[in-house]
Amino acid sequence: MDSEIEDYFEPQSFDGAMKGARVGLGHYGIEADDEICTQVAVAVLTGFVVTGGLEPESLERLGDIVLRAAAAHLES
Numbered sequence: 856m857d858s859e860i861e862d863y864f865e866p867q868s869f870d871g872a873m874k875g876a877r878v879g880l881g882h883y884g885i886e887a888d889d890e891i892c893t894q895v896a897v898a899v900l901t902g903f904v905v906t907g908g909l910e911p912e913s914l915e916r917l918g919d920i921v922l923r924a925a926a927a928h929l930e931s
Contacts (some may be wrong), residue, residue, distance in 0.1 A: 871921060872896035878924040 876895035880887045887895075908914070 868900065869896055871918065872899050874925055875899070875921045878921065878928050881928055882924070 873889075873892045873896045876892040876899070877887055880891075880895070
């Protein structure tokens, strides 16, 4: 596996994708367990590998959005 693909499956990337899935589904009132969030995270990260991922600026913005959404979810 080349290093570019490995980067998408680092624990931090996977954890972020799982949190993003949980918060995103929660936005629509869907409470998802770890199994569903894992499947969503794998699908998203696989899509990033296949398409070559997002530009660094987009990844930074996406990370910021996920953090803000998670913070809002915790406050509610």
